[in-house]
Amino acid sequence: MCRARFTAQPVAALHYSNLGAQDMTNISKRTEGHQAPIDSLAAAIATKQVILFVGGGISQYLGLPNFHELIRHVANQMRFSEADLDLSDYPIVAEAYMLQHGKLGALRSWMDERWHPPTIDVTKSDIHNLIIDLDFSTIYTTNYDRWLETAFAARKKPFHKIANMADLTHHPEDATEIIKFHGDFEDDESLVLTETSYFQRMAFETPLDIRLRADCLARPLLFIGYSLHDINTRYLLFRLQELWKNSAFVEQRPKSYIFMAQPNEAQEIVLRSRGIEPILAEKDDPGLATAEFLRQLYKAVVDVGRVKKRTPRTR
Numbered sequence: 001m002c003r004a005r006f007t008a009q010p011v012a013a014l015h016y017s018n019l020g021a022q023d024m025t026n027i028s029k030r031t032e033g034h035q036a037p038i039d040s041l042a043a044a045i046a047t048k049q050v051i052l053f054v055g056g057g058i059s060q061y062l063g064l065p066n067f068h069e070l071i072r073h074v075a076n077q078m079r080f081s082e083a084d085l086d087l088s089d090y091p092i093v094a095e096a097y098m099l100q101h102g103k104l105g106a107l108r109s110w111m112d113e114r115w116h117p118p119t120i121d122v123t124k125s126d127i128h129n130l131i132i133d134l135d136f137s138t139i140y141t142t143n144y145d146r147w148l149e150t151a152f153a154a155r156k157k158p159f160h161k162i163a164n165m166a167d168l169t170h171h172p173e174d175a176t177e178i179i180k181f182h183g184d185f186e187d188d189e190s191l192v193l194t195e196t197s198y199f200q201r202m203a204f205e206t207p208l209d210i211r212l213r214a215d216c217l218a219r220p221l222l223f224i225g226y227s228l229h230d231i232n233t234r235y236l237l238f239r240l241q242e243l244w245k246n247s248a249f250v251e252q253r254p255k256s257y258i259f260m261a262q263p264n265e266a267q268e269i270v271l272r273s274r275g276i277e278p279i280l281a282e283k284d285d286p287g288l289a290t291a292e293f294l295r296q297l298y299k300a301v302v303d304v305g306r307v308k309k310r311t312p313r314t315r
Contacts, residue, residue: 018112037277041222042300045134049254050220052134054141055146055233057225057261058127061146070094073110088231091195092096098194098249105188112185115145122151127287130294131155134301135176138215144184144191144234149178163190165207181208198232204239216240217247221256223276224290228267241274259293261286289306 044050060066067090074093075082078100085093097107122128128151131139141148152159158175162168165186171177182201183190192201200206204213221240228231244253257277260267268278281289 016248018306023158025227037257037279038297038300041220041279041306042297042304044220044254045222045297046197046301046304048135048137049166049233050214051221052136052227053221054139054143055223055225055227056143057227057286057290059143059147059225060156060227061113061127061290062120062122062125064117064120064147070111074107091193091198095196096197098171103188104191104193108185108188108191113142115185120147122147123154125151126291127294129155130291130298133298134294137178138177138219140179140181140215142192143195144180144183144185146185152176152178158223162208163187163275168207168211177206179211181212202232202235202239213243216245216252216256220254221276223256223258224294226258228271229248237271237274238275244275259290261289278304 033184037240041050067087069095070090071085071087072082074097075085078096092106094104098104101107121124128148131148132152132155139148149159149161149282157177158172160167160172160175161178161180161184163180164187180190182192185191192198201209203209228234242257244250253275255277256275257279258271260278260280261283263280271278279293281293283289283292
């Protein structure tokens with residue numbers, strides 16, 4: 001089976017400011033001859049067709065906590081055994097908190113503080129800088145935190161955050177849309193955190209869902225920072241497939257992609273059946289692997305631009 005792979009470089013070769021020819025060796029060598037997915041993706045990005053999906057892994061590469069810490073915090077507050085809970089139980093834990101306290105305000109404030117420690121300097125994040133340099137017109141993220149927006153602001157790159165229906169009515173010209181698909185810490189009502197809110201989101205009937213359906217029917221998607229062990233991610237990909245499956249124009253579906261820092265052949269088979277092309281890295285550190293992938297993708301996009309500039313106009 002054809003499997004596009006990247007072999008991530010050592011840490012010394014991953015400094016964004018030192019990007020050079022030695023760091024950017026021929027991509028085809030790194031992908032064992034399967035360059036086509038990268039070429040196609042780069043060409044689509046160069047023409048601003050691709051929509052980027054940014055998952056929780058991208059924030060965790062900054063050193064942010066995962067939901068284990070949320071479970072531990074709520075368990076201590078509500079005096080129940082943390083040992084009885086798994087990481088996947090965090091929506092149930094948040095639901096229990098909501099039922100007991102009536103609202104998420106205090107928990108949201110605690111999460112906001114924990115997910116935004118003053119020690120983090122996002123301007124030094126290769127991944128965030130490369131996301132900005134790739135110049136996507138639309139970015140969906142399931143992260144609650146503000147690090148993506150902070151990175152854009154630090155680089156003085158215009159953006160428009162969309163977390164609710166009201167935000168959809170306004171779009172500044174030439175600004176990247178950052179769509180907070182699971183809500184934002186600045187708006188308690190927008191958060192998709194409790195089990196009920198996840199079930200409601202899975203119905204795909206909110207204004208943001210309608211916007212997503214329109215986007216995914218017309219444009220290629222690229223997913224980074226997502227774990228396919230998360231049922232919510234897998235369900236999202238399934239629903240996107242169903243939208244096309246029930247269409248008379250399924251053959252015209254744009255090709256979409258997901259970067260997988262760790263290979264999993266069973267997941268790859270299922271992903272391809274759903275119209276998602278996996279791009280794989282063989283590297284233990286998923287953060288380094290993701291930075292290397294984005295770096296090589298940026299190089300490929302730049303090369304596409306150079307080819308276009310050299311191509312003479314037809315008369």
